[in-house]
Amino acid sequence: MGDALEVLWDWSYEIEQSRLEELYVKAKREQWNADVALDWSRVVDPAGRILDPERMAFLRMDFFKGLSKSQMxxxxxxxxxxxxxxxxxGEQGALMVAGQLVSAVPDYEAKLYVASQAMDEARHVEVFARYIRRLDRIYPVQPILRGILDRIMSSPFWQAKMVGMQVILEGLALGSFINVRAATACDLLRDALAYVIKDEARHVAFGSLYLGRGIAEMHPDDRAVVEDFALDATRLTLLMRRGMEGFEGFDAVLRESGIDPADFLKALYAEVAGGFQLASTPGSVHTFRGLVLPGIVRAGLVSDRVRPAYESARIEPFSDTALLDEIERTGALERPSA
Ligand SMILES: [Fe+2]
Ligand SMILES: [Fe+2]
Known part of the structure; x- marks a missing residue:
C-alpha cells in the first residue's frame, strides 16, 4: 500500500512539474510594464466611485446623508x-514572501515560477502606491493585517507561507480586485486591476498546483502545525474582513474628513440596532466561500483533527472549487459571479 502511494505521488509529481513549467512560461509571456501598459495621464476623480458597493455599504447609513458634499x-x-x-x-507582504519562497521551495520549476511572482508583486506594489497617491495618501497598515503578515513571514514551513499567502491573502485580494474592478468608475484603476488580476490568478493557481503535494508529503507532526496555522490565519482574516478589528485605523479617515469618530460609532450602533444591515451585493464574488476556503480544503488542511475547530469558530469549510478552477483555466475571471 505504501509503495502504491509512492508510485502515485511520483506520477502526480511529473504532472505537477509540467504544469508548473507551463505556469512559469505563461508568467514570462504576460509580464507587463506599468509605465507603458497604463495611461497615467488620465484624470482620476478621487471623490468618484472608486470601490465596489459592498465595501461602501455603510455609506447607506443615515449618518452619511447628513454630511456636506465637500465632507462626503x-x-x-x-x-x-x-x-x-x-x-x-498586502502586496508588499506578498513581495517579501515570494522572495522567501524562492529559497524555501524544494523544486527547480517552483523556484523559477516563484521568482516571476516576486517580480509581479514588485509591480503591484509600484502600481498601487502610485495610484493611491492620486487619491490621497498612503495610510498605515492595520495591526491585524500586520499580525497576519508577520506570522506568514516567520513560519519556518514553506507550506504555511504558501497557505497564508497564495491561498488566504491572495484569495482574498483576488476576490477584492475582481469586485472592485467590476464596480469602479475609475478607468485607470479598472485597467490596472485587469493586469493585476491576471497576475494574481497565476499566483492562486500556483498555490493550488503545488501546495497539495507539499502538504501530503509532510511529517504528520509538521502537517498538524500547518493545519493549525491555516485555521488561525483564516480566523484572523475573517476578523479583519468582518470584525471591528477591520476598522482599526479608520478613525484617521473620519477625523481627516472632519467627522468625529465618536459620532460615527454612536450612529453606527444606533442604526444597526434599528435594523441597518451591511448586506453583500448580488453578483459579487464570495471570496471566502469561493476562493479561500475551497483552497484550504483542496490543499488537504481541513483534517478530521481540526474540522471541529472550524465548526466551533463557525467557519464552514466550503469545498466547491468551481470558481478556483475557472480562474485557473481562464487565467482570470472576466465577470463577477455569484
Ligand atoms: Fe499581488
Ligand atoms: Fe500575488
Missing part, C-alpha cells in the same frame, strides 16, 4: 485610499 467627497477619497493602502501593504 473628502471622505470618499480618503476611505478609498485607506482601503487600497491595506491592499498595497
Amino acid at each position: 467627497d473628502g471622505f470618499n477619497a480618503r476611505y478609498s485610499a485607506w482601503v487600497l493602502s491595506q491592499l498595497l501593504h
Whole structure:
C-alpha cells in the first residue's frame, strides 16, 4: 500500500512539474510594464466611485446623508485610499514572501515560477502606491493585517507561507480586485486591476498546483502545525474582513474628513440596532466561500483533527472549487459571479 502511494505521488509529481513549467512560461509571456501598459495621464476623480458597493455599504447609513458634499467627497477619497493602502501593504507582504519562497521551495520549476511572482508583486506594489497617491495618501497598515503578515513571514514551513499567502491573502485580494474592478468608475484603476488580476490568478493557481503535494508529503507532526496555522490565519482574516478589528485605523479617515469618530460609532450602533444591515451585493464574488476556503480544503488542511475547530469558530469549510478552477483555466475571471 505504501509503495502504491509512492508510485502515485511520483506520477502526480511529473504532472505537477509540467504544469508548473507551463505556469512559469505563461508568467514570462504576460509580464507587463506599468509605465507603458497604463495611461497615467488620465484624470482620476478621487471623490468618484472608486470601490465596489459592498465595501461602501455603510455609506447607506443615515449618518452619511447628513454630511456636506465637500465632507462626503473628502471622505470618499480618503476611505478609498485607506482601503487600497491595506491592499498595497498586502502586496508588499506578498513581495517579501515570494522572495522567501524562492529559497524555501524544494523544486527547480517552483523556484523559477516563484521568482516571476516576486517580480509581479514588485509591480503591484509600484502600481498601487502610485495610484493611491492620486487619491490621497498612503495610510498605515492595520495591526491585524500586520499580525497576519508577520506570522506568514516567520513560519519556518514553506507550506504555511504558501497557505497564508497564495491561498488566504491572495484569495482574498483576488476576490477584492475582481469586485472592485467590476464596480469602479475609475478607468485607470479598472485597467490596472485587469493586469493585476491576471497576475494574481497565476499566483492562486500556483498555490493550488503545488501546495497539495507539499502538504501530503509532510511529517504528520509538521502537517498538524500547518493545519493549525491555516485555521488561525483564516480566523484572523475573517476578523479583519468582518470584525471591528477591520476598522482599526479608520478613525484617521473620519477625523481627516472632519467627522468625529465618536459620532460615527454612536450612529453606527444606533442604526444597526434599528435594523441597518451591511448586506453583500448580488453578483459579487464570495471570496471566502469561493476562493479561500475551497483552497484550504483542496490543499488537504481541513483534517478530521481540526474540522471541529472550524465548526466551533463557525467557519464552514466550503469545498466547491468551481470558481478556483475557472480562474485557473481562464487565467482570470472576466465577470463577477455569484
Ligand atoms: Fe499581488
Ligand atoms: Fe500575488
